[in-house]
Amino acid sequence: MSLWEYANPVKFLGLSERVMPWLWGFAAACLGVGLIWGFFFTPDDFRQGSTVKIIYLHVPAAFMAIQAWFMMLVVSLIWIIRRHHVSALAAKAAAPVGVVMTLIALVTGAIWGQPMWGTWWAWDPRLTSFLILFLFYLGYIALWEAIEDPDTAADLTSILCLVGTVFAVLSRYAVNFWNQGLHQGASLSLDKEENVADVFYIPLLVCMAGFVLLFLALVFYRTGTEIRVRRTRALIAREGRGAAAQVEGA
Amino acid sequence: MGGFCALSCSGSDIVMELSVTDLAVGRGGIPLLAGLSFGLARGRALVLRGPNGSGKTTLLRTVAGLQLPMAGRVEVGEDSVAYAAHADGLKAALSVAENLRFWAAVFGQSGIDAALRAFDLEPLAERRAGQLSAGQKRRLGLARLVVTGRPLWVLDEPTVSLDAASVAQFGAAVRAHLGHGGAALIATHIDLGLEADVLDVTPYRAAADAMAATDEAFL
């Protein structure tokens, strides 16, 4: 039993039907626990006051925005190398989720930034990088929409994803070079010194887990939809040709 | 489905310019033709016939290497195909001679006089391609084949918008090409006055239940 067996659309649908209720359930549980804990059962920050609590949306969304692109990169590579249709469709399915995560990160960031920095928007490296990431997502989605033939679209968007990744990383460093920012350091990192305090940390981790599960559930769900669309297309094509053959026979 | 051979396939001394084995071609993931097998020897021409939309163009594009076969094999010598389709790739801003010289240079050839002569384009050589009539443009597009210096011509409806005299001219050019040991695969509806074998693609139409390779996985 190899992992690649789930690259078969029918097998994948079977798997996702079994897995999805669990994903939805755990995602709802983690998000419920994490957000309620974070919003109501953590102290206010001594400098930032209660505004700090938006961290429970902002950080997980920002994290998932990047992870979603990374997942698209991986499945694009799988499509280019092994040409499994499910992987191409998973990339297509993940992009809108990623763009919404990016948008959540940007909006919550603005809402958080207004009381903290006195401005909704600053051309800070992190903010700017996310804005650029947002543009990359838009271009990627627009290319999927613009091309009719699904395999051609999958090929082109995979290559765009690879090239885009290189340029997104380049832009990140270019933007760092271009402006030193206001943004606080990483909220989560392996270097414990930099991290937020433990009282905030644990509910934050729960929220992150919730966002990851939610992302997975959404991607499974959307990939399933894309597979069914293709299946319908294939059935219609077969039907159409069957009818044509009958007319000729008569 | 039976195979098809432009010549008696047994003759081992015949140099095959093109050989197609159990080929299936399709467009947009939908198979159009399947089970095609034929060969084309030097000095021979093969005319493809079949109704509109039967997949002649797709077959020619596949033979020319512009798209991949869905199944089967196409064997042609490397760099041996000169392809000509409905669009001639002419630049309106360049003169007739400049257009030809460009393609000659791309294909690593020189000398366009023979091509100009073969299609009676000498009086037009300095005229801008944009000022030519449709038939003259077509002749220029076909003259391009001569300057490529390639042995296998793959032609898609080459006689569109040609008058009777030009068709005869074209027929003569193809005959000359065959005489020099070239070969030609031509999709056309009219009689070119060639001594060519005819392959009707209608019987090879892909069976209705043969699912597209790409969508098969979804059923």
Added chain:
Amino acid sequence: MRALFLRDLVLALRAGGGFGLGLAFFLIVVVLVPFSVGPSSELLGRIAPGVLWLGALLACLLSLDRLLAVDWEDGALDLLATSPLPLEGVIAVKAAAHWVTTGLPLVLAAPVLGVLLNLAPQGYGVLVLSLALGTPALSMIGAFGAALTVGIKRGGLLMSLLVLPLYVPTLIFGAEAARRAAEGQDPATPLLFLAGITAGVLACMPFAAGAVLRVNLR
């Protein structure tokens, strides 16, 4: 390859759209800037490097959607694909011709337009140098975008959406170098980054663009 390069140059010259249009667009953008931000020469001098870079970038973008579309429509791209030239080479050559007809005139015109924008005297050399280093990357990245959208009707707008984010690093380093020089700082670091990006793009992008074009020709 040389024949293709020369043909593209001749076509750009004869069709009239090549040299003239991009330059005229660049000029108009630069002329419109004072109208939109006011005539203060101090402000104009400060934003001049950025405006010139942005104008050059937009002028470059303007002519990109015809880079491959013309050859696609008249069938020349199909014929080139069956010719002995590798598609990667075809793209690279067409990008080079695009640079000569669009990028190079912009580089040469930039100092003249710098006068209009009251650019500081010490900034001219580096501005020209940064544009000369950066515009080849703009043409090559643009050729990739053109290859991506070549089969799409009215793909021009989509191409802008795809190409502009890819222009970000080039723009940042190029404009930064020009700005630093105009303000009397050392522009070496951004110039080196810019040269690095251009070198990387010229080395790798033809392969990505060739792969994309092959998919589109299928």
